[in-house]
Amino acid sequence: MHSARSNGADLTPEQVVADARAVGLDFIAITEHNTTDTHGVWGPLAGDDLLVILGQEVTTRTGHWLALGIGPGQVVDWRYGVRDGVIDRQVEQVHRAGGLCVAAHPHAPYPSGVFAYPFDGFDAVEVWNGRWSSELPWNADNEAALAEWGRGLAAGIHGGRWRPALGCSDTHLAGQLGVPHTVVLAEELTTAAILAGIRAGRSWIAGSAAVELSLTATTGDASAGIGQRLDTGEGPIVVRVDVRGVPSGTVTFHTDRGAVHRVRLPQDGSGALTWRTSAAESMFVRVEVRHPGGQMAALTNPVVLAGP
Structure with missing residues (x-):
């Protein structure tokens, strides 16, 4: 600035x-x-x-x-x-x-x-x-x-x-x-x-202070957040996103395979969303949240699920 x-x-x-x-x-x-x-x-x-x-x-x-x-x-x-x-x-x-x-x-x-x-x-x-x-x-x-x-x-x-x-x-x-x-x-x-x-x-x-977001990935007893690496095994990974402040918005989950999952938020703009994947299926996961019409409301850096 x-x-x-x-x-x-x-x-x-x-x-x-x-x-x-x-x-x-x-x-x-x-x-x-x-x-x-x-x-x-x-x-x-x-x-x-x-x-x-x-x-x-x-x-x-x-x-x-x-x-x-x-x-x-x-x-x-x-x-x-x-x-x-x-x-x-x-x-x-x-x-x-x-x-x-x-x-x-x-x-x-x-x-x-x-x-x-x-x-x-x-x-x-x-x-x-x-x-x-x-x-x-x-x-x-x-x-x-x-x-x-x-x-x-x-x-x-x-x-x-x-x-x-x-x-x-x-x-x-x-x-x-x-x-x-x-x-x-x-x-x-x-x-x-x-x-x-x-x-x-x-x-x-x-996009503004009205938007709140958290992103975590969990497998077994291990959990990781944005910018962290999840110690994964062969088991399923549960990805959870909590969003506030984006009325009727759309949350999109992205991995190395591109956009893999979309969920519409309710009219009040709040939601706790989950999606399942695995380390074999996804190298990372990140999230974009958009307002109706496509304007960006929030986006995250990735949670790393699998490395080299």
Whole structure:
């Protein structure tokens, strides 16, 4: 997200944190374009109830990426494109500082917005970008990013290295904050814990704070949640999804075989749904929840059921 210091309209840091608290966010990541100009501003504005993660949106000539959790005042170079062959060096610089690198809005429909670099070396992929959320929270660019990420998920899991999906409001205007946002299943509200949760895929994406979701897979006495691996045997696996806040929505279960099961939620938008599979049948399971008409309401990273 952005403030007035980098194309964030008239959003002052004070307004940003007030809006974050108003919509119930626990953390925000400030990612000004190619500058760390506001890094020194956020400390007095944050608190025990609101964590501010320092970052940068690195707007190169052939794609944007997010450097999250960089040091105060650390600037990541952006003056290059894919033909210069320096992206690996820049990503490694962020990793050495303990930060996280995210491929941003891979299919954004404007010059330099399309992400032309390989995902190799990046920690996560933004599949839901909400910059145009005042008009349409879920659009064709997000659909393309989700499909691209989903196609590579099985191969990544089989190879032992898959990249989690991330959702960001990419706030530039008032009213966009939190649409969507990433819910991280972290041990504590610290930068290190949040980044670790994102890196491990212990997260899901919500279109608004009205949506609640949980996903678990169980076999025998073993159970695993989003971003975790289930220690499976030959027995059946019961996958359970609990959803709130999506009236008459549709829940779709996805595995390495594609969309395998769909269930319609009742009119009140709440439901506890189960589906059965096995490790031999499914390498992983993830869930998408959509409003009537196809707009995304929530989506999860996978529960891994079988590995290499």
